[in-house]
Amino acid sequence: MSGFAIAIMAAGRGTRLKSKRPKVLHEIGGRALLLHVIAAAAKVVPPGRIFCIVGHEADRVQSAVASTGVRFVLQAEQRGTGHALQQVKAYFAAHRQEVLPQHLLVLSGDVPLIRPETIAEICEVHLRERAAMTILTAVPPDPTGYGRVLRVRDDAPEVTAIVEQKSLRPEQMGAPEINSGIYCFETEALFAKLGSLSTDNAHREFYLTDVAAMLVVDGERVVAVKAASVDEVLGANTIAEMMHLDAAMRMETAKRLMAQGVTILRPDTCVIDAEVTVGADTTIEPYVQLLGATRIGSECRIRSYSVIQGSVLGDGVLVRNGCILDGAEVGNGAILGPYAHLRPESRIGEAAHIGNFCETKKVSIGKGSKANHLTYLGDAVIGAGVNIGAGAITCNYDGVRKHLTTIGDRVFVGSDSTLVAPVSLGDGAYIAAGSCITEDVPEDSLALGRSRQVTKAGWVSERRNKQKA
Numbered sequence: 001m002s003g004f005a006i007a008i009m010a011a012g013r014g015t016r017l018k019s020k021r022p023k024v025l026h027e028i029g030g031r032a033l034l035l036h037v038i039a040a041a042a043k044v045v046p047p048g049r050i051f052c053i054v055g056h057e058a059d060r061v062q063s064a065v066a067s068t069g070v071r072f073v074l075q076a077e078q079r080g081t082g083h084a085l086q087q088v089k090a091y092f093a094a095h096r097q098e099v100l101p102q103h104l105l106v107l108s109g110d111v112p113l114i115r116p117e118t119i120a121e122i123c124e125v126h127l128r129e130r131a132a133m134t135i136l137t138a139v140p141p142d143p144t145g146y147g148r149v150l151r152v153r154d155d156a157p158e159v160t161a162i163v164e165q166k167s168l169r170p171e172q173m174g175a176p177e178i179n180s181g182i183y184c185f186e187t188e189a190l191f192a193k194l195g196s197l198s199t200d201n202a203h204r205e206f207y208l209t210d211v212a213a214m215l216v217v218d219g220e221r222v223v224a225v226k227a228a229s230v231d232e233v234l235g236a237n238t239i240a241e242m243m244h245l246d247a248a249m250r251m252e253t254a255k256r257l258m259a260q261g262v263t264i265l266r267p268d269t270c271v272i273d274a275e276v277t278v279g280a281d282t283t284i285e286p287y288v289q290l291l292g293a294t295r296i297g298s299e300c301r302i303r304s305y306s307v308i309q310g311s312v313l314g315d316g317v318l319v320r321n322g323c324i325l326d327g328a329e330v331g332n333g334a335i336l337g338p339y340a341h342l343r344p345e346s347r348i349g350e351a352a353h354i355g356n357f358c359e360t361k362k363v364s365i366g367k368g369s370k371a372n373h374l375t376y377l378g379d380a381v382i383g384a385g386v387n388i389g390a391g392a393i394t395c396n397y398d399g400v401r402k403h404l405t406t407i408g409d410r411v412f413v414g415s416d417s418t419l420v421a422p423v424s425l426g427d428g429a430y431i432a433a434g435s436c437i438t439e440d441v442p443e444d445s446l447a448l449g450r451s452r453q454v455t456k457a458g459w460v461s462e463r464r465n466k467q468k469a
């Protein structure tokens, strides 16, 4: 799309959210509002032609989206959407080497469900209509709170003005068509009007929306185009509105996965982030959360109440109820839980079992190894075919530093053993239950690290008899 640049208004504080976090960094579908808008914009023009207007907590907003490669325009004081575009005009005046785009598409950082197809369509309509300003609109069930777009006639594309909610006259209150906050402008026509905006309104702000009527007065063409779906242009000004969009986006994600052969029982109860991928024939039970860039293979079953964040699961994995995975990698056919806690850098091998109340961290566990009950395995390299008995733990921390435990293949670690790192158990080693292991154990050796049992025959009856006497 040559001749087009995109400006994204993202400088506002978001007073209605009552939150310390800048509005555009609030998340829906697990991703910041602004990142959704940038992702859609970047499908239409290259990131170097996208100008993000930042202001409130500009550094924080900028660093949150810097990796996308967009440009930034600073609006140090936030005096309204018209003022935001005045900064873009000032930016181009100050950077004369930058080519002024013929058409400027304006997006709102708080209208996150906008699709690239719709952005492209506004541009097409704009060119076809030879308009100075093209406004994306919608007719939602309840238009309260939005600016209203007034057309010349109901069936005409031409617009006479955009009127903000607080400026609606009584007879305009019923106007059903809302301004989405998304527009396409002839850059020169827009820039020519920005200087004449005033703050003579309810919010004492420069309204970008006032440009519509100003262009009309000059005989310029201002047209409206309705979005295909209302949801796509809904704004996120309050937490409630944001959660409505969040639910809509997550339902879209669930539908996308189901269309790819994933069974999601009660999708309305699951929290699935937009980036998540799941293979065909996997079943996701109710009340599961799949977050971040989680990837799940095919033919898995994720049972209820599991929360899987930033993790990669192979095929045929069974995650029983209530597991928590964060930054874990799980091989094909592994079985987890119920109630297993896999912390970052847990690498669980093919067909391994990590059972109830087991915690793992920075550990690799080989093929077919099992730790089925009540263990802590941290900072360890564990081979294949190992059995870790109930209650066994790696003592990886000496109060100052972390140390490594190495366990070879086919090792048997008896229940309630403590492996005091750094320590190494050779292939085939056998650790007697209840041992405290402080020294390396060579391969195929038995290690007992416990005091001998003492049994005193008849001791109890003797004591009983003494007490009676």
Ligand code: UD1
Pocket: 009, 010, 011, 012, 013, 023, 024, 053, 055, 075, 077, 078, 079, 080, 081, 082, 083, 084, 108, 109, 110, 111, 145, 146, 147, 148, 162, 164, 178, 179, 180, 181, 206, 207, 208, 209, 234, 235, 236, 237
């Ligand atoms: C705006 C429109 C309204 C429209 C609605 C759609 C105006 C005056 N009104 O209202 O007609 O129906 O969007 O969602 O434009 N921003 C800045 N700098 C500022 C102020 C705002 O960058 O000084 C940014 C905000 O971060 C936000 C966007 O502009 O991303 C819209 O601002 P907001 O205050 O949410 O405007 P609305 O009241 O929603």
Ligand code: MG
Pocket: 110, 235, 236, 237
């Ligand atoms: Mg808004």
